[in-house]
Amino acid sequence: MRRWLAGVAAPLAVWAMLAGAPAVVQAQTSPKVAQAQAPDAALAARIDAVLDRAVAQQRLVGGVVLVARDGKLVYHRAVGLADREAGAAMREDSVFRLASVSKPFVSVAIMRLVEEGKLSLADPVTRWLPDFKPAMADGSTPTITLGQLLDHTAGLTYGLSETADHPYHRLGVSDGIDISGLSLDENVARIGKGPLAFAPGGAWRYSLAIDVLGLVAQKADGRPLPEVVARTVTGPLGLKDAGFLAKDPARLATPYVNASPAPTRMTDNQDVSLGRTAVRMAPSRATDPAAFPSGGAGMVGAAGDVLALLEAVRTGGGPVLKPASVKLMTTDQAGIKAATQGPGWGFGYGWAVLDDPAIAKTPQGVGTLAWGGVYGHNWFVDPKAGLTVVLLTNTAFEGMNGQVTRELRDAVYGR
Secondary structure, X not given: OOOOOOOOOOOOHHHHHHHOOOXXXXXOOOOOOEEOOOOOHHHHHHHHHHHHHHHHOOOOOEEEEEEEEOOEEEEEEEEEEEEOOOOEEOEOOOEXXXXXXXXXXXXXXXXXXXXXXXXXOOOEHHHOOOOOOOEOOOXXXXXXXXXXXXXXXXXXXXXXXXXXXXXXXXXXXXXXOOOOOOOHHHHHHHHHHOEOOOOOOOOOOOOOHHHHHHHHHHHHHOOOHHHHHHHHHHHHHOOOOOEOOOOOHHHEOOOEEOOOOOOEEOOOOEEEEOOOOEEEEOHHHHHOOOOOOOOOOOOEEEHHHHHHHHHXXXXXXXXXXXXXXXXXXXXXXXXXXXXXOEOOEEEOOOOEEEOOHHHHOOOOOOOOEXXXXXXXXXEEEEOOOOEEEEEEEOEEOHHHHOHHHHHHHHHHOOO
C-alpha cells in the first residue's frame, strides 16, 4: 500500500511524556509465540527510540509493536494512548480495526478451502457467482479465476484508488471500511457491474477481489464468512479477538487521522484524503452487527492475533495450512514488474513478496512478505532472517506507510 498512499506527520514535542509511559504487558501477547528468555537490550533501545519519537512528534497517537525472531518474542511494547480524549493508555491486548490486515486471514481461509477440495484456484468465479461478469471496454466479459482474484490480477480495482467520476462511485460500491447499509451479496453485485481495468491476468491492481472471494467462500462452505474464517483460521490458531465484530468494544483503540498540529479523532464515514482520491472510513463498523463481512477490510484483532497467523505462515502453515499451500502463497504470482509496494516487490496470495532487496532499497531478505492497513498498520515476515514484525497503530496513515514504518524496519535490522 506504500506505493499509492503518502503518510503525513505533525511534530509537536508536548507528547514526549506519552512516549515514555510504561507499557502494559499482557500475559497473552500471542497465543502461539513464546517470549525469549534473554532480552535483547540493543534491539529494545533502537525500537523504543523510534516509537518514543513518533509519539512525541504526534505522528502516532498510540500503537503496539511485536517482534519475533526464530519463533521467540524478542520485543513487545504498547506505546501512547488508545483513546487520547479519555486519557486511556494503549495496551498490548488492545483491539484494532485491521483494515487490509484482514486479507491475510481471509486469503489463508481460501487456501484452506482449496485444500479441502471445496475450491480450486482455477475455478472461474462464475462457477460460484454466475452473475459476476464485469466487462471490458468493448463489452466482452472475460473469464476471471479465483487465483486471479487472490493475487489481484483479475482487473478489479478499489473505490479508494479512483476519482469521484469512476463507475464504482456511481454504482455505490463499498470498499468494506465504511457504513454502507449494503449486504455482501449486493456489494459484490455492484462490483460485478463495474468495468474491468484490464484483461484478467494482464496486470496487477490492488482491489476489492478479496471481498468477492469472501462471498465465494460463503457459497462453497455453506457458512457465513465470519464462521468460515473462524473454522479454518482463527479457531485452529486459538485466537480470541480476531473476527469481524469486536467482542470487547471497550478494548478497541480509538482511530485518528494525521493532521497538523495533532491527529484528529476519526468520525463515521469520514473521507480521509489520499491526494486525488479518498478512503471513506467508519469506526463504528467494528461494533455494527449489520455491517457486511468485508473479506478485504472488515476484521478486528489484537497484535498478538496477527503475529500468530504470520508465524504460522513463516513456519510452514501448521495448524491451518499444509506447507505446499504456504509455498504457493509466498511465491510471487504477479511478477516483479507489478511493483506492488514499490520497485522490487511482487505479490503472492495475500501479501507483497520481495523479489529484489537492492531495487527496493531495503535490508529485508528476498522472499520477505509484507503489507499494511489504512487504519495505521504495517507488518512483515522475513523468512531468511527468521523475523516477524507487527506494527498496529490507531493513526492513519502514519502507521501504515509513514516515517515510523521505515524507522522501525531499520531498527529491527540494526541500521
